[in-house]
Amino acid sequence: MSTRPICVLVGAPGAGKTTVGTALAEALGVDFRDTDADIENLAGKPIPEIFVDEGEEHFRTLERAAVAAALASHAGVLAIGGGAVLAEENRAALIGHTVVHLSVELPDAVKRVGLGAGRPLLALNPRATLKHLMDQRRPLYAEVATATVVTDGRTPEELAAEIAALLKP
Numbered sequence: 001m002s003t004r005p006i007c008v009l010v011g012a013p014g015a016g017k018t019t020v021g022t023a024l025a026e027a028l029g030v031d032f033r034d035t036d037a038d039i040e041n042l043a044g045k046p047i048p049e050i051f052v053d054e055g056e057e058h059f060r061t062l063e064r065a066a067v068a069a070a071l072a073s074h075a076g077v078l079a080i081g082g083g084a085v086l087a088e089e090n091r092a093a094l095i096g097h098t099v100v101h102l103s104v105e106l107p108d109a110v111k112r113v114g115l116g117a118g119r120p121l122l123a124l125n126p127r128a129t130l131k132h133l134m135d136q137r138r139p140l141y142a143e144v145a146t147a148t149v150v151t152d153g154r155t156p157e158e159l160a161a162e163i164a165a166l167l168k169p
Contacts (some may be wrong), residue, residue, distance in 0.1 A: 015082070032077050052165060085137055099147075101140070
């Protein structure tokens with residue numbers, strides 16, 4: 001029998017994938033895993049350095065491998081990077097999984113990401129770039145999601161409780 005995540009969290013930068021995912025895993029008594037952390041561990045450096053040293057294309061290659069590995073081997077709550085849905089391969093791999101889209105609007109996302117600190121795609125004109133990324137990716141999040149949870153103005157604990165309720169059979 002293969003191992004699969006209880007739940008996969010997707011969403012834009014600032015949606016709360018890591019924070020909510022950690023709270024959800026704790027509430028469910030399972031492990032939390034974040035593919036961005038997997039990539040950093042594998043590469044031995046932070047994601048911004050991967051972008052600077054090897055470029056976005058190399059990062060996306062590492063990301064596709066990290067998503068595939070995590071989907072096949074992690075039994076807890078999994079968060080995948082905000083841009084992972086851009087790859088057709090990742091979207092296809094998510095079919096059949098319980099995928100929760102953490103939806104966030106621009107004002108809350110901007111507050112949470114701090115306008116780009118440590119986020120390579122937000123280095124120049126972070127507010128406009130974040131809006132563009134969100135507009136570009138929103139239909140892809142909707143495509144892979146089995147449920148959407150609005151995060152604006154809500155605590156990680158409230159969100160974890162809502163998602164936990166969604167996961168009950």
